[in-house]
Amino acid sequence: MQDIERARRRIKLRDLHILLVIAQRGTMAKAAAELAVSQPAISRAVSDMEHALGLRLFDRCRNGIELTAYGHALVRRGVSIFDELTQGLQELEFLADPSLGELRIGSTESIAAGLLPVAIDRFTRQHPGIRINVAQTVLSDLRYRELRERNIDLLLGWTPTPFDETDLAVEPLLDDRRVVVAGRRSKWARASRLELADLAHERWVLPPPDTFPGSAVAETFREFGMQMPSAPITTLSLHLCCRLAATGRFITVLPGSVARFAGGLKVLPVQLPRAAAVSAAIVTLKGRTLGPTAEIFIACIREVAKAAASKAAAGK
Numbered sequence: 070m071q072d073i074e075r076a077r078r079r080i081k082l083r084d085l086h087i088l089l090v091i092a093q094r095g096t097m098a099k100a101a102a103e104l105a106v107s108q109p110a111i112s113r114a115v116s117d118m119e120h121a122l123g124l125r126l127f128d129r130c131r132n133g134i135e136l137t138a139y140g141h142a143l144v145r146r147g148v149s150i151f152d153e154l155t156q157g158l159q160e161l162e163f164l165a166d167p168s169l170g171e172l173r174i175g176s177t178e179s180i181a182a183g184l185l186p187v188a189i190d191r192f193t194r195q196h197p198g199i200r201i202n203v204a205q206t207v208l209s210d211l212r213y214r215e216l217r218e219r220n221i222d223l224l225l226g227w228t229p230t231p232f233d234e235t236d237l238a239v240e241p242l243l244d245d246r247r248v249v250v251a252g253r254r255s256k257w258a259r260a261s262r263l264e265l266a267d268l269a270h271e272r273w274v275l276p277p278p279d280t281f282p283g284s285a286v287a288e289t290f291r292e293f294g295m296q297m298p299s300a301p302i303t304t305l306s307l308h309l310c311c312r313l314a315a316t317g318r319f320i321t322v323l324p325g326s327v328a329r330f331a332g333g334l335k336v337l338p339v340q341l342p343r344a345a346a347v348s349a350a351i352v353t354l355k356g357r358t359l360g361p362t363a364e365i366f367i368a369c370i371r372e373v374a375k376a377a378a379s380k381a382a383a384g385k
Contacts, residue, residue, distance in 0.1 A: 087114045088126065088140070089148065097115070149219070170360070172200070174203045175223070177225065182327045183330045184349070191369055192365070204221060216353070228348055236355050239352050246324075246341065249339040262338050273300040274319045277305065314334055
């Protein structure tokens with residue numbers, strides 16, 4: 070390794086960007102095409118970096134090129150460098166004109182069907198010029214990849230307990246208890262008191278039993294000494310659950326926030342155990358500086374979640 074101070078002076082941001090594109094595309098030819106430069110220029114940039122560092126960043130092999138351990142380390146840090154640069158430029162843009170900016174959110178479907186539309190509506194009324202991109206994520210460890218690769222600024226969704234991702238920060242947002250719902254035209258909508266057993270033979274729409282939501286619902290029924298009903302329809306789509314329940318022909322189980330914000334539904338007076346709650350949270354990458362737009366949005370969704378919790382406690 071060459072002298073660090075000397076190497077730092079000689080490595081250019083443009084060359085580091087070229088390195089990241091090569092790593093993403095897999096070949097120098099594809100990187101040259103994306104960057105609209107010649108392949109010799111790409112090769113020269115890599116050669117200059119390797120000379121400045123005194124280390125080989127790529128191994129040339131029969132199938133093309135592969136990053137060395139040194140290359141992997143520099144790419145990993147390079148992603149952080151360009152992300153921080155982007156965050157800094159966005160902050161300057163916001164300071165120059167607070168009506169502008171960009172926010173990238175990852176959201177599970179339960180948040181996207183409940184809290185998130187309310188928060189976005191409130192946020193965009195106050196900051197109409199800020200662009201928001203929402204990427205839907207699923208209930209798996211893979212959803213954290215987008216955070217780690219800095220493709221999103223924050224993630225909104227269910228988090229497991231205990232939460233073992235040591236590089237991620239979690240802020241609880243809402244203790245979202247599950248509720249049993251039917252359409253407002255359902256025969257059950259007028260009931261003042263119900264037991265889960267009263268609904269055992271109804272037409273349920275439930276999550277597949279081999280998924281996390283499905284196993285959680287099955288555990289709820291077991292706590293009442295019941296088997297999970299043989300549902301004629303199984304789905305992970307909360308949108309489909311809401312639409313089918315609203316017809317009055319089906320019953321389903323939803324996070325309370327989704328039921329409160331969806332139209333045409335009635336929460337039935339069935340007491341489910343507290344274990345049936347889902348912990349909604351804000352997840353961010355530790356050590357990453359959030360831009361002002363992200364901070365403002367987080368404050369906004371905290372207010373929405375607080376209001377939702379107050380309504381739930383009041384039984385509204």
